[in-house]
Amino acid sequence: MKPRHESGITRRDLLRAGAGTAAVTLMAGASPFGMVRMAFGSEKAQSFTFAYLSDAHLYVKSLNQKFVDSLVKGVQNVNDMDPPPDFVFFGGDLAQLGHPDELKLGKEILSGLKPKLHMMVGEHDWYLDMGEAWKGLFGPDRYSFDHKGIHFVVLNSVIVKDYWTPNNMTPEQRMLAMAQLDNPKGEAFSVGSEQRAWLEKDLKKVKPETPLVVFSHSPLYKLYRPWNFWTDDAEEVQKILSRFKIVTVFHGHTHQILTNRIGNITFHGFLSTAWPWPYAPTGMPKLSLQMDRPDPFFSTDGCGWGTIDMLGSGQADKTYQLWNRSPMKVTYQEIAAGTWPPAYAQGSSGPSY
Amino acid sequence: MKIKKGILTSFSITILISLGGYAYIALAHGQPHSEQDLKLFEMAYQKAVDQGYKLFHDSKLGTTGQSCDMCHPDAANTHPETYPKYQTQIKKVITLGEMINWCIINPLKGEALPLDSEKMIALEAYITNQRKGVPLAPGKH
Ligand SMILES: [Fe+2]
Ligand SMILES: [Fe+2]
Numbered sequence: 438m439k440p441r442h443e444s445g446i447t448r449r450d451l452l453r454a455g456a457g458t459a460a461v462t463l464m465a466g467a468s469p470f471g472m473v474r475m476a477f478g479s480e481k482a483q484s485f486t487f488a489y490l491s492d493a494h495l496y497v498k499s500l501n502q503k504f505v506d507s508l509v510k511g512v513q514n515v516n517d518m519d520p521p522p523d524f525v526f527f528g529g530d531l532a533q534l535g536h537p538d539e540l541k542l543g544k545e546i547l548s549g550l551k552p553k554l555h556m557m558v559g560e561h562d563w564y565l566d567m568g569e570a571w572k573g574l575f576g577p578d579r580y581s582f583d584h585k586g587i588h589f590v591v592l593n594s595v596i597v598k599d600y601w602t603p604n605n606m607t608p609e610q611r612m613l614a615m616a617q618l619d620n621p622k623g624e625a626f627s628v629g630s631e632q633r634a635w636l637e638k639d640l641k642k643v644k645p646e647t648p649l650v651v652f653s654h655s656p657l658y659k660l661y662r663p664w665n666f667w668t669d670d671a672e673e674v675q676k677i678l679s680r681f682k683i684v685t686v687f688h689g690h691t692h693q694i695l696t697n698r699i700g701n702i703t704f705h706g707f708l709s710t711a712w713p714w715p716y717a718p719t720g721m722p723k724l725s726l727q728m729d730r731p732d733p734f735f736s737t738d739g740c741g742w743g744t745i746d747m748l749g750s751g752q753a754d755k756t757y758q759l760w761n762r763s764p765m766k767v768t769y770q771e772i773a774a775g776t777w778p779p780a781y782a783q784g785s786s787g788p789s790y
Numbered sequence: 791m792k793i794k795k796g797i798l799t800s801f802s803i804t805i806l807i808s809l810g811g812y813a814y815i816a817l818a819h820g821q822p823h824s825e826q827d828l829k830l831f832e833m834a835y836q837k838a839v840d841q842g843y844k845l846f847h848d849s850k851l852g853t854t855g856q857s858c859d860m861c862h863p864d865a866a867n868t869h870p871e872t873y874p875k876y877q878t879q880i881k882k883v884i885t886l887g888e889m890i891n892w893c894i895i896n897p898l899k900g901e902a903l904p905l906d907s908e909k910m911i912a913l914e915a916y917i918t919n920q921r922k923g924v925p926l927a928p929g930k931h
Contacts (some may be wrong), residue, residue: 496854501854533855618860618863712860712861713861714863715861715863715866718866730867733893733896733897736897
């Protein structure tokens with residue numbers, strides 16, 4: 438590691454580089470400096486919790502109050518966490534039809550969050566104006582950051598081949614086509630070669646022992662193409678990630694309880710605040726415990742949000758915070774030991790109403 | 791306009807359908823359906839399925855912007871083969887059409903369709919068609 442005190446020493450840099458034992462002792466415990474345990478040059482990650490909100494699918498307020506209420510509830514739930522999470526991640530599809538008013542409404546609601554917020558884009562946010570309004574409100578659609586010894590990467594995984602220009606589609610028609618999950622003419626999501634090159638470059642500076650977390654809207658594997666539970670260049674992205682020992686992917690889009698593991702990568706899907714998707718008829722990963730079919734008579738059944746406990750090992754436990762059911766926790770230990778899902782639940786799709 | 795004898799052009803089919811032509815072309819008892827008849831039945835059926843697909847993906851059935859496909863892509867989790875059944879929350883035996891109306895009234899905040907309306911029949915046609923080949927299991931939970 439390149440010494441950081443080569444030019445312009447700050448107190449934080451000293452702590453990071455472990456150049457002051459007294460300072461470290463002083464700062465240990467309730468420290469405002471997140472990096473304090475990285476003193477002495479250790480790459481070991483520090484355990485912490487963050488919250489995951491996703492797929493709010495907001496229409497303009499005059500049209501649909503229910504989805505607004507659901508996101509407000511999610512924000513309230515996160516703010517009620519004690520202790521508070523280190524940050525909140527939003528998993529995409531903030532808007533339903535990519536309209537600037539929908540996105541602004543979403544930003545207004547999310548501004549009520551007390552912890553820091555990281556945003557990711559979904560196809561519903563993107564395809565009215567190809568991300569212009571979203572980027573104007575929230576910044577770049579791909580970026581990375583470091584937190585407590587973990588490298589986090591946020592991707593835009595909803596890039597599709599241009600089928601609107603040859604078909605002379607208006608931006609509204611394009612958005613409606615992209616918003617239809619079961620659109621038989623839809624193109625497959627991808628990360629794309631340009632962004633994969635960016636990812637490789639971003640990861641160059643990261644050591645293979647550093648735990649890696651990747652956020653994508655679509656699952657970064659191939660589950661079910663007809664509903665775009667799918668990323669077309671998933672294998673290529675997975676290959677880029679294969680250099681790292683500990684990789685966790687958190688995704689939105691599927692609006693359901695979903696777990697997968699491919700090689701060194703553990704994949705976690707999260708709930709929507711707006712509505713649950715049914716499970717795909719084929720392609721379900723073995724690790725997925727299907728939640729019982731949501732009861733339509735409870736308008737928020739199968740919906741909710743999530744919390745993620747990043748362990749000191751750099752692996753993650755997740756908890757589905759379901760609004761109409763008990764929380765469901767899935768630990769990394771269970772996944773690694775092959776004891777998830779529990780035997781009694783395998784192959785069950787639960788009762789119907 | 792000239793309609794060739796013995797050949798149902800698409801124009802004449804349209805007329806037959808719009809006149810409720812099923813009875814008209816129904817055959818004398820005991821006779822097998824001609825290929826033309828079968829084609830006509832199939833076209834009429836497919837027309838209902840297509841109309842149902844459109845309605846199922848159209849937010850105009852309700853007032854919230856939502857459409858049926860948002861919770862039921864490809865009509866998943868509608869399980870038409872289990873109707874009529876005792877709907878636990880309504881506490882009586884209902885048909886698929888009645889459950890469709892429940893969804894239109896509640897999540898979609900729209901107006902119920904008459905059960906014998908063209909739109910309701912089209913919705914039932916699309917939803918049921920998606921489960922073609924699945925054994926009937928009325929009453930199943
Ligand atoms: Fe979504
Ligand atoms: Fe999505």
